[in-house]
Amino acid sequence: MTRPAIATVGELRASGHVQRSLRGEIRDNLLSALREGRDPWPGLHGFDATVIPQLERALLAGHDIVLLGERGQGKTRLLRTMNGLLDEWSPVIEGSELGEHPFEPITATSIRRAVQFGDDLPITWRHRDARYAEKLATPDTSVADLIGDVDPMKVAEGRSLGDPETIHFGLIPRSHRGIVAINELPDLAERIQVAMLNVMEERDIQIRGYVLRLPLDVLVVASANPEDYTNRGRIITPLKDRFGAEIRTHYPTELADEVAIIRQESDLVADVPDYLVEILARFTRALRESSAVDQRSGVSARFAIAGAETIAAAAIHRATRQGEEHAVARPVDLETAVDVLGGKIEFESGEEGREDEILDHLLRTATAETVRAHLRGVDLAALTTAIETGVMITTGEQVTAREFLTGLPPLGESDLYDVVCERLDATNDGQRAGAIELALEGLYLMRKISKESGGGETIYG
Incomplete structure (x- = not known):
């Protein structure tokens, strides 16, 4: 008008x-x-x-x-x-x-x-x-x-x-x-x-x-x-x-509303798959329910929004330095978000010195719940068996999607990699790498395989 x-x-x-x-x-x-x-x-x-x-x-x-x-x-x-x-x-x-x-x-x-x-x-x-x-x-x-x-x-x-x-x-x-x-x-x-x-x-x-x-x-x-x-x-x-x-007013009571707010309010400079946004939403909700966090100050929706923007920034940083065609956030980037977001949370006075431990535990919990939600019914035994033969899978914040995918062990006649990627709507290399990383993290959280992190690298074995 x-x-x-x-x-x-x-x-x-x-x-x-x-x-x-x-x-x-x-x-x-x-x-x-x-x-x-x-x-x-x-x-x-x-x-x-x-x-x-x-x-x-x-x-x-x-x-x-x-x-x-x-x-x-x-x-x-x-x-x-x-x-x-x-x-x-x-x-x-x-x-x-x-x-x-x-x-x-x-x-x-x-x-x-x-x-x-x-x-x-x-x-x-x-x-x-x-x-x-x-x-x-x-x-x-x-x-x-x-x-x-x-x-x-x-x-x-x-x-x-x-x-x-x-x-x-x-x-x-x-x-x-x-x-x-x-x-x-x-x-x-x-x-x-x-x-x-x-x-x-x-x-x-x-x-x-x-x-x-x-x-x-x-x-x-x-x-x-x-x-x-x-x-x-x-x-x-x-x-x-x-x-x-x-x-x-109140914080969102439904996970879908939490995810919708993150998507709506965040200014993402790279592709952030839905399952990563869901992990951040679950992580935020877990913090709001934790007795270790001072709930009088609340856990703002801006926490998850900043988290999504941080992992998108990590993805474009990696893509620019390593010459990747597609900047896609992967589960390995979640650790970079926790490193910078901890200061946005106020913990109870008795938790002094345990802040990082609490954040890591709740992030693992949120990741495990997301793996169960998206990969329920997928048999990951072929990947576990391959790793048990001594194969080490390396990823990290500066490891490209192509390098990660090239380093995956062959699974014989199993189409597990394709099934995982289909479940998570992964099409390009960056999305496929992120999907398989999520499956590996799920196996680690289920204590099927081990994981070592340090020096910017994460090794599953």
Whole structure:
């Protein structure tokens, strides 16, 4: 949809345009999407039966909303998706500081211009993206940032301090007829939270000695970490009471949703097969369930996303140095991911010194579960027998797929290699090497063969 051509309030009125409140606009658009079977929440996974229904009910009720959840649960993404419920284009008075509707000017300047120009009052059109504002709450955030303050430059121009036009409006008033999102709300100093009370309930603003009765039409949404909520900071009770809905988010409950998030959010510079993404997803979920990990801080989805990006980087690094045609991540690259991701996890105090051991154990567990899921029913005895004759199979982060495949022992009439590759949709050399590496790792985890690692090489024997 292109920007409408209507340029004056008279033309807008003649077009039959109907003014709606912000909450009415969101409600109508949400109901329309539900009626037509369109997904109003693209890119969100794992919330369909829990968070989304609560959120939709809150929006239909016209409530301000606070989302509570651990880090990396998609709170910010959920907030940013809300602007999709706004009209694509909305009329505003041209030059208006607060983006007022042409039918309802609320500031002294806009009211004066509306009287002066009448039906010739110029208007412009604002895209929905410009009607969503976001602020990361930090301890140094001021009342002036959120609400506003007296502008000394306007006073210097000759206006008196009693003139309301000397006020410079903050983020919330400037979000009039839009959505304002405040991330990590408990980090706001309590006196700053107090300044939001009137905006949230009475919909007016108080700046120093002024009380401006501006009928602000703004939806306030916020996010908070429950741990911060109770310790590092808190949402003061009167402000908490003004939020109509408090919704708890969570990590994905289904493995498929975890995999979908990794695929969607990661920027991969090489081919990362599905089974490796699944190992990272299982690894992340195991960390969230481990008693050795501090679950109060959570294990963010960004952990697995960074893991996928790291093993893709390892693959393209190998392909570039060794001249491989296809950059494909392989199980051997998982070790490089663990080396750099350990710092993203907070362990319980009693586990000091065992961090690497815990990570290695949980990664092996995740790998074993993935092997069982994909290679169940495949008889790997021919490969075990070949290795028992004394054959050593070498792989490593700088061993090319062709070198690895060339070093595999012949299995006589067995088509085991083809069966494994077919199960894992492996076609080119890189994918075939990764698939067979996974089978070898499965045999090692089942204690059918041994493995030695060191100096960038891994030897199965």
